[in-house]
């Protein structure tokens with residue numbers, strides 16, 4: 001099977017550098033998602049893998065073969081485009097068959113392949129229709145059919161679901177995941193939507209401004225974000241980031257966040273760093289309304305309650321800083337309106353260096 | 369249409385517009401009607417200026433006269449050759465040319481685009497062009513006519529703009545599917561550009577069908593001239609031919625009615641073809657305006 005290796009890949013448009021040396025090793029059969037804000041270079045990276053953009057520097061290898069100068073058609077990769085790019089003048093069957101016809105595959109074989117793919121994707125009844133007569137989800141399926149019919153080594157997806165409405169997006173997301181399980185083809189998927197990334201990926205690559213911020217499984221990124229960017233990008237709503245500085249008392253280091261003191265575990269990293277600016281990260285999910293064993297209280301001013309159903313988002317003010325909590329409602333929100341104290345589970349706190357934004361990789365413990 | 373939904377101003381506007389359109393229609397249609405009426409009238413009536421709207425002393429003599437002339441049929445055939453051959457030749461140049469000019473990867477694209485557009489405003493002029501054709505040995509040559517006017521900058525630019533407006537992902541998808549440049553062009557761009565290509569085809573057909581000036585300048589042999597040149601020969605022959613004036617009076621036609629009959633004959637094929645491409649024609653005229 002086919003792995004993909006990016007080695008110090010750089011992309012420049014004239015003097016403008018948009019991808020700054022990306023290193024990434026994708027294992028055979030892996031589903032990797034490139035995620036990041038719009039304009040961070042995800043599509044450019046994907047298109048360099050496809051061969052639609054030239055690679056300014058670095059090497060790209062598929063199956064240990066260097067692909068930098070190989071034409072897109074000879075790379076044996078298939079791509080699903082954001083706008084599907086279905087040929088409007090061809091019906092569904094011919095759209096799926098297009099690549100095979102170009103490659104002069106025998107007619108009988110084409111017919112059989114198209115039939116198979118149509119069955120996998122539930123398109124059998126639509127083969128004679130034009131793309132204009134299909135719904136968004138069906139078009140999306142045809143676009144995928146066109147990719148899988150060729151049995152490529154690698155699938156590339158560039159925001160394939162962003163033109164669909166929310167409900168269909170969820171449904172197609174699950175379908176893509178199922179399809180990947182079934183076909184086991186190495187896949188690289190680009191999205192700006194962290195939920196899509198979390199749900200689909202074996203591994204997520206978080207990108208920002210043409211650089212990789214962190215690579216890891218969805219849970220690794222969620223539990224141990226390497227820096228403030230990743231902490232703010234992964235998770236919804238994002239991690240609360242509270243500015244403060246380091247202090248120490250007899251019992252060891254503490255983070256002073258406004259009037260709040262949060263006890264930190266003893267660690268070499270934190271020694272003799274009094275006054276160092278830090279950012280304390282608290283996930284909205286790790287906050288409760290009621291006290292739980294080991295939690296410490298924080299006093300807040302409630303600003304707004306957003307109801308999601310089984311959960312609610314509390315938008316609050318903590319010493320002038322915004323603080324969001326995601327709490328259970330138990331089907332009832334009246335008790336939330338008077339909340340002035342929240343409880344934080346200390347074992348899941350994160351600490352970041354405020355200057356570099358990097359994680360100080362110590363978990364804070366108790367607060368006072 | 370429900371008139372009650374319109375304000376007084378709107379009604380007034382609609383009425384004025386209808387009147388203007390009506391006047392325009394009459395102004396466009398009348399010459400056709402007049403020529404047709406003339407062609408079916410007697411020579412006396414025509415000369416006396418009696419024909420206004422309908423044939424006077426209806427007769428087919430003028431048609432009888434030209435249809436018996438072998439030169440009429442030769443030039444009719446030639447016009448078909450120039451029209452079909454010229455249109456095919458034009459498309460063979462314009463489609464690949466417009467495609468190349470629309471591709472960002474073309475080296476020197478700006479230069480070539482400017483180069484083509486330049487010819488829309490400036491040309492070498494009559495005599496240098498004539499000398500050029502002479503030196504290329506293309507004088508009095510049917511192939512020369514077909515080749516020399518194959519590429520028209522306006523058509524190239526029209527189609528180039530259309531190609532440029534096709535989303536990039538179509539080309540990219542086709543490339544990922546394994547298509548080379550020719551396949552991208554013929555299997556994706558051409559089918560996607562049917563309206564634009566139909567428009568250009570129509571432009572080519574019309575300009576070839578009506579092509580007169582250069583055919584007159586470049587062609588000497590009677591067996592090569594198109595219908596328009598034949599028409600011109602006929603007009604000048606008939607009008608200063610005294611002998612003909614005597615014959616015509618007896619036979620019931622005149623220079624005017626014969627000319628009109630030739631014009632009617634030359635319009636018929638266009639009238640037959642037009643309804644089939646009219647829908648593209650309307651779209652195509654819009655095309656030029658929508659982009660940029």
Ligand SMILES: Nc1ncnc2c1ncn2[C@@H]1O[C@H](COP(=O)(O)OP(=O)(O)O)[C@@H](O)[C@H]1O
Nearest residue numbers: 013016018036037038039040041042043044045
């Ligand atoms: N052809 C191009 N010429 C110049 N700059 C480009 C070109 N394509 C993309 N860019 C720039 O490169 C950056 C990354 O773009 P892209 O990879 O499309 O971002 P993403 O897919 O992550 O939203 C953007 O700032 C964009 O403006």
Ligand SMILES: [Mg+2]
Nearest residue numbers: 042043044159
């Ligand atoms: Mg993108």
